[in-house]
Amino acid sequence: MHVRKPSSGALLTILVAIIPIPLWLLFSPLHNDGLIKLTALSGLALLAWNIILSARFKLFDRWFLGLDRMYRVHQQIAGWIVILLSLHFTLLVLKYAQLSLISGYEFIKPDLSLPYWAGRIALALLVSLTIWTLYFRIAYRWFVLAMRCLGIAIFFGGYHALFVPGSDIRQNIALFAYIGTLSTVAGFVYIYRSIFHKRLAQSLPYEITSIQVKQNISDIRLKPLARPIQRYAGQFAFIRFEDKQLSSEEHPFTISAGSSDASLRFCIKGLGDFTQEIQKLKPGTKAFVDAPYGNFSFTKAPSTRQVWIAGGIGITPFLSMAASLPPAGYKIDLYYSVKTKDEAIFTSELKQITAAQKNFRLFSVSTDIDGVLTANSILTHSPKSASFLLCGPVAMMKSIEEQLRASGVDKSQINYEEFSLS
């Protein structure tokens, strides 16, 4: 859910990054090379923090107002780490280059001791893998592998910070305690995540009862083998299927079943290797589900008069919400936009709900026939004062948000699902 005031998680992140500044100013014996050391200390603290965030503790879902938002912050933190630590190294090079160009060259050249090397390896890992995952479209399993390699940077970085000559961490007990605690927790989280997670996660067992593939979308239903997951409409789950052909990694998907339904339903578009392989699954396959996560739901929006805008497969959270609508209390207009009419495979299902629910209206928009969905056409049927919930391709959502804002809809009225990992 996109709430514009910063979440407590975001504020905490800023705190993590700036705490080294007062600790360094107050407790370090010598104040030389301030910028060089502070960029490194903040960068390392953020690196440890980002690894801790990756543990996907349920607590973070609340602190960041949804795990989807947390991942957005996680990505921004990664950017800051790269910037801070690159500056750290560049400033060091400049410092020696000021003495003489040859000193600068001697510093970059590789015949230095182990702690210097550890620092360089950490920086190289961070820069290369962050660029790879941020600027290139890669398959989810490569993404997971890249994240796992990124985590190793905390061990190299921590070793560097502790043993590099002139380390302030060794001479400053407050910094030692702060960076030491963060890095140790991060180290444990990393080991827990990469080695033990599959066994320790609180995933619940489910079994596929039916699977239908239409228009490259797998519509999968699962029944609980143990207790069902408590959730509200619009949330998502991490799911792992027990199938030899499929990767054993967990993948995040929106739950499309109504919140009171004990069974689960996922509608998954075949956009990558994994999501295409899913189409071959058979009923009876076991699955493990870690849920619920996310904060995108009609129950969280400020107004009960709501406009839901779905682009293509972005319909999935709204299927769940439509199936969970109470008989009275809400008034909903759903705009379901698809490229061609064939793609609108959920229309008949939604029409059934509109027949039963008087306060739920469906507007189907097929781009090839009706043209692109615009804020103007939405606002001819729906009031400006409504709460707007958006889910779909990023470009489409951004464009509609801008148009809505230009028509006088306030930022705080617009919420969107930020999940775009898979």
Added chain:
Amino acid sequence: MKKIIPVVLIICGVIIGSVLVGGFLQKQQSEQNSTQRSSQQSSTNSSSEPSQNEQKSYTASEVSAHSSESDCWLIIQNNVYNVTDFLGSHPGGAQEILPYCGKEASKAFATQGGSGAHSSTADNMLKDFLIGTLR
């Protein structure tokens, strides 16, 4: 954020790259000069050092007068170094050097104050601060 990162990385890369190339060229040049000089010296068989490279010699008591943070000389392997300008840049921090200002520091330098050994990089950096020999 996605736009800032490449800008920062490119700036950092250009700085590091130019120091690397500049330093490498300068080093090669200085090595060439010193071999030229030594060949000149051996060919002329001159007994005196070239004037630009003239080195003074100091007594230990002369050196001991330079024992503060604002004026710090060290004796390492019978050479005298004025490291005042380097104090703030010492990777181990100035406080590691300060106790040796004005004094014999060969052992401290060789063993990094007892914790290991300096790299060849440190040897090369030290050359920049040579001001003479011990008498």
